[in-house]
Amino acid sequence: MFDVIIIGAGVIGSAIAWRLARHDLNVAVVERDDDVASATSKANSGIIHAGYDPEPGTLKAGLNVRGNKLYPDLCRELGVDYLACGSMVIAHEGQEEKLEKLLLRGRQNGVEDMAIISRDKLLDMEPNVAAEATSALYAPSAAVVSPYQLTVALAENAALNGVEFMFNTPVEDVLVEEGRVTGVRCGENIFAAPIVINAAGVHADRLAQLAGAERYDITPRKGEYLLLDKAMEGFVRQVLFPVPRGSSKGVLVVPTVEGNILAGPTAWDTEDREDVATTPQGLEEIRREAPWLVSGISWGKVIGSFAGLRAVADNDDFIIRASARVNGWIDVGGIQSPGLASAPAIAERVEHLVGGLTELNPRQDHVTQRKSPRVSQLDRMKRQQLIEKDSAFGRIVCRCEDVSEGEVLAALAGALPVCSLDALKRRTRAGTGRCQGGFCVPRLVAIISREKGIPPHQVTKKGPGSPVVSGWLDKGWKQ
Amino acid sequence: MNRVKYSMVVIGGGPAGLAAALEARELGCQDVLIVERDWELGGILQQCIHNGFGLHLLGEELTGGEYAQHFIDQLAQTDIEVMTDTMVIHLAPGLITAVNPQQGLLEIEAGAIVLAMGCRERTRGAISIPGTRPAGVMTAGTAQRLLNMEGLMPGKRIVILGSGDIGLIMARRLTLEGAKVEAVAELMPWSSGLTRNIVQCLDDFDIPLLLSHTVVAVHGSQRLEGVTLARVDDNFKPIAGSERHIPCDTLLLSVGLIPENELSQQAGVELDSTTGGPLVDQHLQTTVPGIFACGNVVHVHDLVDNVSLEAQRAAAGAVRWLKSEIARQKTIPVQAGEGVGYVVPQRISLPQPDEITLLFRVKRPMVGATAVVTDGEKQVASKKLPFARPAEMAELVLEKGSLEGCGEQLEVSVVERSDSR
Structure with missing residues (x-):
């Protein structure tokens, strides 16, 4: 019996878990996939938007601006990389009026320090901006994080503070008795709780329907991305947006916290809630649209491509409410952009909603710090000391990202269970570099196999059904 | 931090690094170090258990492992030092920063550096x-x-x-x-x-x-x-x-394979946009004095025998450089002309004391073709290529003294004879 069950371990579910973990509550998170951040939260632009984009008065507007303000401290507290890069909305000839509109909207939403800058200033700040750019809306409070590093940090901190995470546990039914939610059914297992929070991303509307809560509809909107080599570091210094056209923010060019450049996303509505395949059309669209913002982008430096689904609700706003029909059911749906930017503020709001359903008492032994050494970020003296203490930090297993075996072992022994290469990648960056796992995969398979005491063919890329290799060789070799 | 010093440091213990280190020692370099990131020497040859290696250089058909072992056995007879399980994390002219589990961070001062990091897969x-x-x-x-x-x-x-x-x-x-x-x-x-x-x-x-x-x-x-x-x-x-x-x-x-030159670039080594490897002269010296390169880090070879030979030339260059014997009065570029994808070396340092081996690839399959090296209007050398394919590297040797009085630039081109096909 839990006090609260959260469905979904994306950035929203994990942020809510992290927030609720400071209270004396028995909280569980049930997640369909084998790790946190396995869907929308791993495949997005990673932008902490300033907050000039949402219509004033919407949930998006308020939570975005509040979330943006919470981020610097949150990242410091959890040891999450935070790139305070700012953002630019680029205008071409004749579009300057649109910048004025955004500036006004931003001020209404409470965004600080925005300014419209001239072409000269723009060129000074972004030397590679397209020749057609005439001016830009500069928002210094915009930033970038790694969305999966953040989600891992939130979830690990929650787990350290007693939240139980259950992976490979898809919710098949929501249990309701006499207008009150009593729990969820996952396969054979029933998990009971008087409060259930629905943070199921693109599947949230279906779960709300299962619960019998107020109806809403989610349309998955696919966004494809191209990731460029760190050799491009500094090519753009701010997040660059085109002036808005239609419903999406267009194809962006974004610096990542690790020094890569990200271009995308596209915006294609899809019926299929599992469709995260990249397409020739989508990748072509990115290559066609990005030069609207910058000139001289080197597509030969692309090291990867991926697609994610945004959860677009039919009211085009976030849906965050305690159900009036089903007591104890809380919906957190339609969390598309600026969902990541809003995540800590959404978690606060949900905490407040939970407080309306049950009494919240502070947890006595709450831990806030989470430290995980990254050898590539340590100064030489500290790195040397770490290796002298544990020689595994001196063995590099990922050459592209300078990741040591010690970091891999620390991730495997972390607060959350890690069994797959992708989960390891989200924690250590091993395999995210330019060789895309060519060097580290055989090494990581051997380490996971050794540490978990499983044969190599049980090591997966992303949970059940995704073995990296099919088995031992038939002849000889067998141990 | 640990700090050590060697006359020559070879980065990479695959076929290029092994041959370079052995040749340098053979030519009298007193203290040579190989830094290798894997647990054992041999590089990619360790996983090449098929045969076909060594036919040209050693006169027998070996597996990759056997070919590597041939050099590793020779190495065991020398005082060449080897650090395995050691990753180079930074490179500057004359200074290598590496890390391994036993010593932690290491600063390695090097008189000459030979880059032999090989390539990675696309x-x-x-x-x-x-x-x-x-x-x-x-x-x-x-x-x-x-x-x-x-x-x-x-x-x-x-x-x-x-x-x-x-x-x-x-x-x-x-x-x-x-x-x-x-x-x-x-x-x-x-x-x-x-x-x-x-x-x-x-x-x-x-x-x-x-x-x-x-x-x-x-x-x-x-x-x-x-x-x-x-x-x-x-x-x-x-x-x-x-x-x-x-x-x-x-x-x-x-x-496809991509020469692995992230370290080279840290040291300021200029790369050829076609090969993806450093621009080198006939001594395999890069644009940074004292940094040499050989094997797949320079350009992707199809035969390991050629890697070993190139490594020997790089080692010879590095040893001569250490003795201040390399004159660089003038450098002239070697261009890839008609029908040619690339040429290595991309430049020749003059005066030319020895014969020079030019390695190049044709752009498309050709039958009955001729490779020609020209200096402006003047033909410097030529060679018949009965069956030229992009997959198979071609070679042409410029004889000693053939570049005397040579102009500002050489060009290598390959043309099919009009009577063929």
Whole structure:
């Protein structure tokens, strides 16, 4: 019996878990996939938007601006990389009026320090901006994080503070008795709780329907991305947006916290809630649209491509409410952009909603710090000391990202269970570099196999059904 | 931090590094160090258990491991020092920063540095194959390491994209281990692998080679379930209507190799945009004095024998540089002319004291062609190339003294005789 069950371990579910973990509550998170951040939260632009984009008065507007303000401290507290890069909305000839509109909207939403800058200033700040750019809306409070590093940090901190995470546990039914939610059914297992929070991303509307809560509809909107080599570091210094056209923010060019450049996303509505395949059309669209913002982008430096689904609700706003029909059911749906930017503020709001359903008492032994050494970020003296203490930090297993075996072992022994290469990648960056796992995969398979005491063919890329290799060789070799 | 000092440091203990270190010691360099990131020496040869190595240089057909062992055995007879399990994390002229579990961080001062880091494989990401991202998509070399060094089968039903040599070798290897190789698809209208590998690895096992084909989609959410292949037109664009689905659990990529020069660039070494390797002169000296380079870090070779020979030339250059014997009064560029993809060295330092070996690749298959080296209007050297293919590196030697009175630039071109074909 839990006090609260959260469905979904994306950035929203994990942020809510992290927030609720400071209270004396028995909280569980049930997640369909084998790790946190396995869907929308791993495949997005990673932008902490300033907050000039949402219509004033919407949930998006308020939570975005509040979330943006919470981020610097949150990242410091959890040891999450935070790139305070700012953002630019680029205008071409004749579009300057649109910048004025955004500036006004931003001020209404409470965004600080925005300014419209001239072409000269723009060129000074972004030397590679397209020749057609005439001016830009500069928002210094915009930033970038790694969305999966953040989600891992939130979830690990929650787990350290007693939240139980259950992976490979898809919710098949929501249990309701006499207008009150009593729990969820996952396969054979029933998990009971008087409060259930629905943070199921693109599947949230279906779960709300299962619960019998107020109806809403989610349309998955696919966004494809191209990731460029760190050799491009500094090519753009701010997040660059085109002036808005239609419903999406267009194809962006974004610096990542690790020094890569990200271009995308596209915006294609899809019926299929599992469709995260990249397409020739989508990748072509990115290559066609990005030069609207910058000139001289080197597509030969692309090291990867991926697609994610945004959860677009039919009211085009976030849906965050305690159900009036089903007591104890809380919906957190339609969390598309600026969902990541809003995540800590959404978690606060949900905490407040939970407080309306049950009494919240502070947890006595709450831990806030989470430290995980990254050898590539340590100064030489500290790195040397770490290796002298544990020689595994001196063995590099990922050459592209300078990741040591010690970091891999620390991730495997972390607060959350890690069994797959992708989960390891989200924690250590091993395999995210330019060789895309060519060097580290055989090494990581051997380490996971050794540490978990499983044969190599049980090591997966992303949970059940995704073995990296099919088995031992038939002849000889067998141990 | 630990600080050590050597006259010569070789980065990489594969075929290039081994040959360079041995040659340097042979030529009298007193203290030579090899830094190797893997647990053992030999580099990629460790996973090449097929034969065909050493035919030109050693006069016998060895496996990759045996070829490497030939050099490792010689190394054991010398006082050349080796650090394995050691990753170089930063390179500056004369100063290498490395890390290993035993010593931690190391600063290694080097009189001369020989870059021998080899190359890495081009990935799915680099060529943006659309589709899902399941397990079972990997480079051919990764599969080769898993199979030949770890004893693991990558999969059971295989499609290979790219007909580079590693892909061809793996097609045979996987078939011998009981996997079904459905097809090898190649974007170009010709294979980028050696002819002998196409015959011995595909034809002999009835594995179809689909030229002018590519993978247009990857299917499956967890493990790979299949790929969609399509024929491409002359501009390498998939032809609508030519798609076909092939069920498979593994897609191997053999779509090219990229010289691994991130360290070189840290030290300020200038790269050739065609080869992806450092610009070198005939001594294999890069644009940074005292930094030499050889093997696949300079340009991707098709025969390891050529790697070893190039490494010996680099070592000789480095030893002479240490003795201040390399004069660089003037440098002239060597350009790739008609029909030629690239030439190494890309520049020649004058005066020219010795004969110079020019290595180059043709742009397309040619029959009965002639390679010509010209200095403006003047022909400096020529060589007949009866069967020239992009997959097979060609060689032309400029005799000692042949560049006397030479002008501002040399050009290598290859033309087919008008009477052929």
